Amino acid sequence: MNAYPRHASRLAQLEARGRLRELIPGIGLDFASNDYLGLRDSAELAQSITDALARGIPVGSGGSRLLRGNDAEFERLETEAAAFFGADACLYMGGGFQANQAILTCLPMSGDLVLHDALVHASMHEGMRLGAADLRSFRHNDAQDAAAQIQSWRERGGKGRVWLALETLYSMDGDFAPLADFVAIARDHDATLILDEAHATGLYGADGRGLAPMGCDVPMIVIHTCGKALGASGALICADSVIIRTLINRARPFIYATAPSPLMAAAVRHSLHMLQTQPQWGNHAAALRQHAHRAAERCGLHHHGSQIIPLIVGEDHAAIRLAQGLQAAGLDLRAVRPPTVPKGTARLRISLTGGLQPRDIDTLFGTLSTLAPELTP
Incomplete structure (x- = not known):
């Protein structure tokens, strides 16, 4: 017996709209966290x-x-x-x-x-x-x-x-x-x-x-x-x-x-x-940004020059499907949906973390062009 039917109903509504949140462990290359320098795992x-x-x-x-x-x-x-x-x-x-x-x-x-x-x-x-x-x-x-x-x-x-x-x-x-x-x-x-x-x-x-x-x-x-x-x-x-x-x-x-x-x-x-x-940590992060910005521009994606590149998908379910496809390819990105972002702007938030290398960024944008060619003209 469900002791909390109204809560269960709200969860079902969130799931139907593509907005149900779940805890998922980190898998593959980290394009999702805020570990921008890679210090979290540093010896x-x-x-x-x-x-x-x-x-x-x-x-x-x-x-x-x-x-x-x-x-x-x-x-x-x-x-x-x-x-x-x-x-x-x-x-x-x-x-x-x-x-x-x-x-x-x-x-x-x-x-x-x-x-x-x-x-x-x-x-x-x-x-x-x-x-x-x-x-x-x-x-x-x-x-x-x-x-x-x-x-x-x-x-x-x-x-x-x-x-x-x-x-x-x-x-x-x-x-x-x-x-x-x-x-x-x-x-x-x-x-x-x-x-x-x-x-x-x-x-x-x-x-x-x-x-x-x-x-x-x-x-x-x-x-x-x-x-x-x-x-x-x-x-x-x-x-x-x-x-x-x-x-x-x-x-x-x-x-x-x-x-x-x-x-x-x-x-x-x-x-x-x-x-x-140890300036090498910041230097590596800056080099990743430069490489990622060039790759994003080649794919037609807009950015503001920072370590965060938004990939606007629009519809909530579509953002989830694209994130799942990237995760299956070993690229950890997450779908960010309303109310965190405005309605109609569900997105993948590409985060350039310190453990990445330029080749990883190339892999990401190559995979994106295959999975979502309509978003990367």
């Missing part, structure tokens, strides 16, 4: 965990950071990360979703405005939904629309602070935000920029510091996730020390969450060290 990062254990770093934290879970390894990481990213202070949390929730539920106050790009991550939407501030969105990467939204809000009586939330590199289309334009808006309107660097950290900027402008004269909160190019897990919030202290004292996702494993803090410390001392 050196694994050795950093072994060394940390030998130094007495515990596996678990034992509790929240305010209740004895504050291992010294967290504080070492925060000090080193603040210096590396040029920030006043830093806070390490369990993940990017948790970090965005903490920022947007805690910092914007009643009477403030959170103005966000229409395509920001679900974690930002969850934080905004639970927060107290007014909410508005602007058209994707449209700085003029963002400025107009602020002006409209002010004209309607808005008096508080504006918090301008965007990603520096968007995960589904692989396009970059025009950061100089948004910095100018923040300066003109005395706004705070909230920049999610999830898909830029480790790949762009000096030594992989990301795309956020260092030494900027506008208030800025920058989130660097550690589970993508850095090969570990967690997230680093870099900001003014008043912001960090406020999060420690008022952010429920920080206060009431068991702290992450101190071993992950040790791994992230080592990842940051590798970015500064």
Whole structure:
């Protein structure tokens, strides 16, 4: 007997529409993950965990950071990360979703405005939904629309602070935000920029510091996730020390969450060290991007110059079938469907991960031209 008929009915509806999600293990060449540098499987990062254990770093934290879970390894990481990213202070949390929730539920106050790009991550939407501030969105990467939204809000009586939330590199289309334009808006309107660097950290900027402008004269909160190019897990919030202290004292996702494993803090410390001392990781990623972009252009596929190349299929079931065909050929890509992307834009998200070689990219595009010639003219 099914004790949950309404839930079962909803699952059946999702399956009929081609939107039922399932957990599938990684198989074949990795074109699906966010391991952009290949650090996740690196022997050196694994050795950093072994060394940390030998130094007495515990596996678990034992509790929240305010209740004895504050291992010294967290504080070492925060000090080193603040210096590396040029920030006043830093806070390490369990993940990017948790970090965005903490920022947007805690910092914007009643009477403030959170103005966000229409395509920001679900974690930002969850934080905004639970927060107290007014909410508005602007058209994707449209700085003029963002400025107009602020002006409209002010004209309607808005008096508080504006918090301008965007990603520096968007995960589904692989396009970059025009950061100089948004910095100018923040300066003109005395706004705070909230920049999610999830898909830029480790790949762009000096030594992989990301795309956020260092030494900027506008208030800025920058989130660097550690589970993508850095090969570990967690997230680093870099900001003014008043912001960090406020999060420690008022952010429920920080206060009431068991702290992450101190071993992950040790791994992230080592990842940051590798970015500064081993340029070959970033050089390999850059070479893969160049090779993939040339291959995509030969196939008639559009890209924005990043490590993420969207292959828009359109219909949900068609995206699933194409992903399954590629997986059967030893190429691990996944179908991304609404509501993650807009209706009618179901796609394969080609992700250039660090373990790939140029020949693997040639294999992918050759297979695509066979399986989906209508998508690769």
